[in-house]
Amino acid sequence: MSATMIKEFRLPDLGEGLTESEILSWKVGVGDTVSLNQVIAEVETAKAVVELPSPFAGVIRELHEQPGTIVEVGKPIVSFEVSDDAAAPSPAPGIPASSPASEPGAQAVQEAKRQPNLVGYGAAVESSARPARRLRNVRAVVESDTPRSLVAEPVEPKPVETRQVETKPAAAKPVEARTPGVEPAETRPRSTPPVRKLAKDLGVDLAMVAGTGPQGLITREDVQHFLDGHSGGAAPEAAPAGVQARQGERETRTPIKGVRKFTAAAMVASAFTAPHVTEFLTVDVTPAMELLAKLKGNREFSGHKLTPLTLAAKAVLIALRRNPVLNARWDEVNQEIVTFNYVNLGIAAATPRGLTVPNIKDADSLSLLQLAEALTGLTETARSGKTTPADLTGGTISITNIGVFGIDAGTPILNPGEAAILALGAVRNMPWEYQGEVALRQVLTLSLSFDHRLVDGEQGSRFLADVGAILAEPGMVLTMV
Incomplete structure (x- = not known):
């Protein structure tokens, strides 16, 4: 009969060097048998809610933290009882099982070459030359920009002391x-x-x-x-x-914690770092709304959600081709303006946990139909609290749709690291000058905030005018592409 041992699972860094996470709920209880990569907990970082998979197949022996507890990275959160033959973790990618990295003299090399495991990178391995102690403010060592997978090979976040135990359930x-x-x-x-x-x-x-x-x-x-x-x-x-x-x-x-704490810090940093300028443009979008109605009746778009935001997002992507400086960031360290040759379009989403701005990767390469599908998936995921940390990073420009709340205009704050953000107001029926007469037209106001360090007033104005021109007369796209 194979012996069993106790294995601890320590909270890994769930992305972007975060130092703590909150345990929202446990999906398992003491005595439950779990399989490898089975979801055992739901945790909230400063950016998103993440499902935590099990690194072992075995029996839950102890849950170290209660729901609602904020836990530091590297701290044990759950103990498993596993069999001897199932306890050995798979070697990290790139390190063979017989690697000398396991020898005491190679401890520093092994720590410097940590690989992603489960979610993020886990806690750093402590040197065997000093006694074990509780980890404080453990930060991840990231050596590449490779996207992190939520379910990977079962690599143990940190070697822990093991001991043989009896197979009977532990008494409370x-x-x-x-x-x-x-x-x-x-x-x-x-x-x-x-x-x-x-x-x-x-x-x-x-x-x-x-x-x-x-x-x-x-x-x-x-x-x-x-x-x-x-x-x-x-x-x-x-x-x-x-x-x-x-x-x-x-x-x-x-x-103040989780998403709201992160958002507050980011907005304060943005407001007092980048000099904001906001411009407004009120546009007759009746032709765009008529186009939207036609597309909804088109068989190709049947079953897809099309909104004014869909058309506005496409207009922004087209306008950026003519005004690329708004798709950029200010690099303070190197004193450079970094212009992106791709567009990761951020969409501000109000969720029960606070404001998040997930982004659509390479949105400039999507057709209108693909963009509509991406917007629908993005907003549904954000409102359910399932947005991943990867979806919340890397944005290059953002849109916030304040019109859904009946608001006409505002002065949006830049998402940190981005040069511009466009606020889309409510579409209203208003008396408007049309072909020399006053008529009831569908009108909205666009509010553009931009970083005046890298975007001049002329550049910001031209971009806003291009977006407005596309929404006022969609046929103008033919003159822009």
């Missing part, structure tokens, strides 16, 4: 409540950094709080219940996820 450890006035056994109670900060802000001594999480881990709810119990109030009803609220309070506090 009783939670030991702390008595007020009694010095705790540990120097510092087990909790996560966000929980310690919450306790500090509320003036709660964690040594007085009984933890109800795994192995006595103190959770946000434990802190909240302790505070309620010592303020004479009854335990409140459960608040929405991530919201700290108590009955009778006049305020509701929502932690």
